[in-house]
Amino acid sequence: MSDILIKALSLSRSYQQGEGTIAVVASATFSLLARDRVALVGRSGSGKSTLLHLMAGLDVPSSGTISWPALGPAETLLPGKISLVFQAQSLLEPLTVSENVALPLLLAKSAVDIDAAVRAALATFSLENLARKLPEELSGGQMQRVAMARAIVGNPSVILADEPTGQLDQQTGHALLDALIAHLEGTNTALVIATHDPSIAARMATIWRIERGVLVESADTSEEI
Numbered sequence: 669m670s671d672i673l674i675k676a677l678s679l680s681r682s683y684q685q686g687e688g689t690i691a692v693v694a695s696a697t698f699s700l701l702a703r704d705r706v707a708l709v710g711r712s713g714s715g716k717s718t719l720l721h722l723m724a725g726l727d728v729p730s731s732g733t734i735s736w737p738a739l740g741p742a743e744t745l746l747p748g749k750i751s752l753v754f755q756a757q758s759l760l761e762p763l764t765v766s767e768n769v770a771l772p773l774l775l776a777k778s779a780v781d782i783d784a785a786v787r788a789a790l791a792t793f794s795l796e797n798l799a800r801k802l803p804e805e806l807s808g809g810q811m812q813r814v815a816m817a818r819a820i821v822g823n824p825s826v827i828l829a830d831e832p833t834g835q836l837d838q839q840t841g842h843a844l845l846d847a848l849i850a851h852l853e854g855t856n857t858a859l860v861i862a863t864h865d866p867s868i869a870a871r872m873a874t875i876w877r878i879e880r881g882v883l884v885e886s887a888d889t890s891e892e893i
């Protein structure tokens with residue numbers, strides 16, 4: 669079986685704007701492998717969220733190709749094989765924290781002990797005390813941590829996290845990343861984090877920089893950022 673989880677060739681996504689089209693992601697070519705740790709960095713509006721949505725199979729390219737050699741067709745990816753942590757608040761309001769975290773397991777008809785898996789995912793991010801709360805009772809930062817717990821609960825092959833520390837102060841953001849990295853230690857899961865924060869990006873092995881839709885640089889942080 670292929671080790672390549674996600675493979676993009678000249679991947680582009682354009683939108684109609686007035687008379688013309690604007691390329692939000694322009695001709696991106698890359699592969700994501702098991703255990704990769706990638707920071708996707710770039711200014712607001714540079715195309716980070718669009719690229720993550722394409723990688724999750726949630727959006728369709730305007731040209732070029734994207735495929736998931738080790739995972740299968742686009743419609744089978746979410747929520748079991750790939751977890752996407754949305755930039756915007758995405759917890760379901762009528763459900764408790766525990767019920768929100770259980771959702772990927774229910775949707776994927778997982779055979780695991782759901783209560784035990786949810787408790788473990790909550791414990792990973794020190795959320796045990798919030799298990800019975802509703803989203804409206806949480807701070808923005810707590811919601812982001814619950815969304816991360818929901819992303820790990822099903823042991824996906826790929827986690828795509830869209831600015832998961834955006835609502836957190838830097839110390840709490842790093843604590844979230846510590847917990848996530850510790851949890852993923854020894855697994856084959858690949859992690860891609862879109863972030864504005866250079867100190868968060870510096871903790872990933874690889875940096876993909878995106879400028880106006882163009883992936884302009886892939887740096888290895890063991891050398892320099």
Ligand SMILES: Nc1ncnc2c1ncn2[C@@H]1O[C@H](COP(=O)(O)OP(=O)(O)O)[C@@H](O)[C@H]1O
Nearest residue numbers: 683684692710711712713714715716717718719
């Ligand atoms: N559905 C859409 N229709 C038109 N333009 C869009 C749409 N989604 C995103 N864009 C535009 O694409 C650009 C990149 O957006 P996005 O991927 O959200 O960037 P980032 O996540 O880096 O802030 C922005 O200029 C945004 O306005």
Ligand SMILES: [Mg+2]
Nearest residue numbers: 716717755830
């Ligand atoms: Mg975004």
